[in-house]
Amino acid sequence: MWKNIVRNVLIALAILSGLALGFTNTDVNVDGLKFWQTSSTTSTTMPKVTTSSMTYGRFLDYLEMGWIKRVDLYDNSRNAIVEASSPELGNRPQYIRVEIPAGASQLIIKLKEYNVDFDAHATENSNFVADTIGNILVPVAFIAGLILLFQNSENLPGGMGQGPMNLGKSPARFQRRPDTGVMFNDIAGIDEAKSEFEEIVSFLKQPDKYTVVGAKIPKGILLVGPPGTGKTLLAKAIANEADVPFFNVAGSEFVEMFIGIGAARVRDLFKKASENAPCIVFIDEIDAVGRERGAGVGGGNDEREQTLNQLLTEMDGFKENKGVIVVGATNRVDILDAALLRPGRFDRQVTVNLPDRLGRIGILKVHARNKPLSDDVSLVQLANRTPGFSGADLANLLNEAAILATRYKKSSITKNEVNEAADRIIGGIAGAPMEDTKNKKLIAYHEVGHAITGSVLKSHDEVEKITLTPRGGAKGLTWFTPTEDQSLLSRSALLARIITTLGGRAAEQVVFGDPEVTTGASSDLQQVTNLARQMVTRFGMSNIGPIALEDENTGQIFLGGNMSQGSEAFAENIADRIDDEVCKIISYCEQKAIEIVMDNRVIIDLIVERLLDVETMDGDEFRELLSKYTILPNKNTPYISKFN
Numbered sequence: 001m002w003k004n005i006v007r008n009v010l011i012a013l014a015i016l017s018g019l020a021l022g023f024t025n026t027d028v029n030v031d032g033l034k035f036w037q038t039s040s041t042t043s044t045t046m047p048k049v050t051t052s053s054m055t056y057g058r059f060l061d062y063l064e065m066g067w068i069k070r071v072d073l074y075d076n077s078r079n080a081i082v083e084a085s086s087p088e089l090g091n092r093p094q095y096i097r098v099e100i101p102a103g104a105s106q107l108i109i110k111l112k113e114y115n116v117d118f119d120a121h122a123t124e125n126s127n128f129v130a131d132t133i134g135n136i137l138v139p140v141a142f143i144a145g146l147i148l149l150f151q152n153s154e155n156l157p158g159g160m161g162q163g164p165m166n167l168g169k170s171p172a173r174f175q176r177r178p179d180t181g182v183m184f185n186d187i188a189g190i191d192e193a194k195s196e197f198e199e200i201v202s203f204l205k206q207p208d209k210y211t212v213v214g215a216k217i218p219k220g221i222l223l224v225g226p227p228g229t230g231k232t233l234l235a236k237a238i239a240n241e242a243d244v245p246f247f248n249v250a251g252s253e254f255v256e257m258f259i260g261i262g263a264a265r266v267r268d269l270f271k272k273a274s275e276n277a278p279c280i281v282f283i284d285e286i287d288a289v290g291r292e293r294g295a296g297v298g299g300g301n302d303e304r305e306q307t308l309n310q311l312l313t314e315m316d317g318f319k320e321n322k323g324v325i326v327v328g329a330t331n332r333v334d335i336l337d338a339a340l341l342r343p344g345r346f347d348r349q350v351t352v353n354l355p356d357r358l359g360r361i362g363i364l365k366v367h368a369r370n371k372p373l374s375d376d377v378s379l380v381q382l383a384n385r386t387p388g389f390s391g392a393d394l395a396n397l398l399n400e401a402a403i404l405a406t407r408y409k410k411s412s413i414t415k416n417e418v419n420e421a422a423d424r425i426i427g428g429i430a431g432a433p434m435e436d437t438k439n440k441k442l443i444a445y446h447e448v449g450h451a452i453t454g455s456v457l458k459s460h461d462e463v464e465k466i467t468l469t470p471r472g473g474a475k476g477l478t479w480f481t482p483t484e485d486q487s488l489l490s491r492s493a494l495l496a497r498i499i500t501t502l503g504g505r506a507a508e509q510v511v512f513g514d515p516e517v518t519t520g521a522s523s524d525l526q527q528v529t530n531l532a533r534q535m536v537t538r539f540g541m542s543n544i545g546p547i548a549l550e551d552e553n554t555g556q557i558f559l560g561g562n563m564s565q566g567s568e569a570f571a572e573n574i575a576d577r578i579d580d581e582v583c584k585i586i587s588y589c590e591q592k593a594i595e596i597v598m599d600n601r602v603i604i605d606l607i608v609e610r611l612l613d614v615e616t617m618d619g620d621e622f623r624e625l626l627s628k629y630t631i632l633p634n635k636n637t638p639y640i641s642k643f644n
Helices: 002-020 056-065 107-113 125-151 191-205 231-242 261-275 302-315 357-367 379-385 391-407 415-427 438-456 491-512 519-537 572-599 601-614 619-627
Strands: 027-030 033-036 052-054 068-074 079-084 094-099 117-120 173-175 220-224 246-250 279-284 324-330 348-351 462-467 477-481 616-618
Touching (some): 052 056, 056 068, 056 079, 220 231, 231 279, 231 324, 246 261, 261 302, 261 324, 379 415, 438 572, 438 601, 438 619, 601 616
Parallel strands (some): 068 117
Antiparallel strands (some): 079 094, 173 246, 462 477
């Protein structure tokens, strides 16, 4: 406490001394006169207020003219206050300051010669001593205050060791006995990854069981997976379960504008970790510092590469850090440096993928523990409806449903709130209903066109819902729900997606004619073009043959890609063939979509009329109406494309 009081006092003195430095002797010229301010360096207090000053030569002229009435000498005759009256001064007595130059020993004689009253005032020793002490104390207090300010800046708001004197200190958060509130039982849907970490915890708690057979504890574990899959959650769980010191830092916290700071922070982090071994160091978003060296335009960033080199050395160099386990997390493992991924640094790569149907059910059960669900809510059906959802998405879905239940003043979460929350997350917030205009009818035909084409194709997913309620940027939406998780897509499934995506525009074209085709299909066309191009350049599903001409990083030079990867990476004739194949695929799918719409024009009109009345139609009602007029294919039977 006393240290803080002294520090605050010195800081206040430093500020006051800084302000005092501005109140020094100042001479300002205004209209030929020098206005003089009394300075703290003046050793005696002058009894008369002066508003101006004059030179010594001008003073002598005034003396000869008889305009000087009285002179008071101060500071051993170095300064004088003279009482003068002249026509230049308006014949009014005024007090003027005069600096007496050294060697003006004849001044007293001149004053006696001209019968001018004068008096010499002695210097007060007490003022001299006070000024001397003040001149010494102020700079000392100023310097001491600055030193304490810098040394204790981590204790000030916004500190955390990031003060000017602590730039090289590690910003990692340290917990000797972490209490994250997350256990392995709180994690579901990623059982394989969880089992890997359970083994690490067992190694930390019972090392003898492994060392007896010659096993060594892994130096590093890299968590890889899309955002929201539970990588950080796993790190929290292992910190809580292992009950060892835990360091938590983000990769971006190593990167600074000052050269060498990142490497210094890495050294400091591993120094602290070695002092607290065995321990766990968790580096979140490690791709911020571990990106491949030399990638991007003009090569790599020297500061970032120095930081990465230091990290490589600390993890596996001549200086061995025993008992320090590094856990990294990233969703961009493809851009990490190869030296970082080798055994000895990150011995294991644990992939945390998006959960499958059973994983989604387990995740929903975990997040539904503290939520009162109504009997009509089926977590299995909700899991079936949410393919591609991450654990974070599912947690957000149930939270949104709870918020909606509170909004509607319900004591439990019903199926309506769950479905509305799912619609909000997938499609966006619902907008105001559209008026009964031509545009509404056109949108209805557009959405039914999607639903019809997707329903009659064997390789496409089932219709979940058709709605004319605007959500996000879309005026209407058609949802499809897959019957199973589709980690692998066949050629027929990709073609079915393109045909279904073009079905909305095909319905506009068939019903209203070419002149009435709208811009509503702009996003559909982008999806179709991108998917068709991937079929040609990445999946080898064209007449060009099984050749990969592009990859995921093509053109993304700032994410680890190469500038040579792109349209210039292959010959011009190949580029033309790619464009021809893309056009051929899209043209074929467009014709198929138009045929399907024309063959089912009667049922399309009936479904549109029904949709205009109810605004929203679920999949069961849609299929019931459709089955009365056409035979729906069995989605479980194989589909053979006729595309050549």
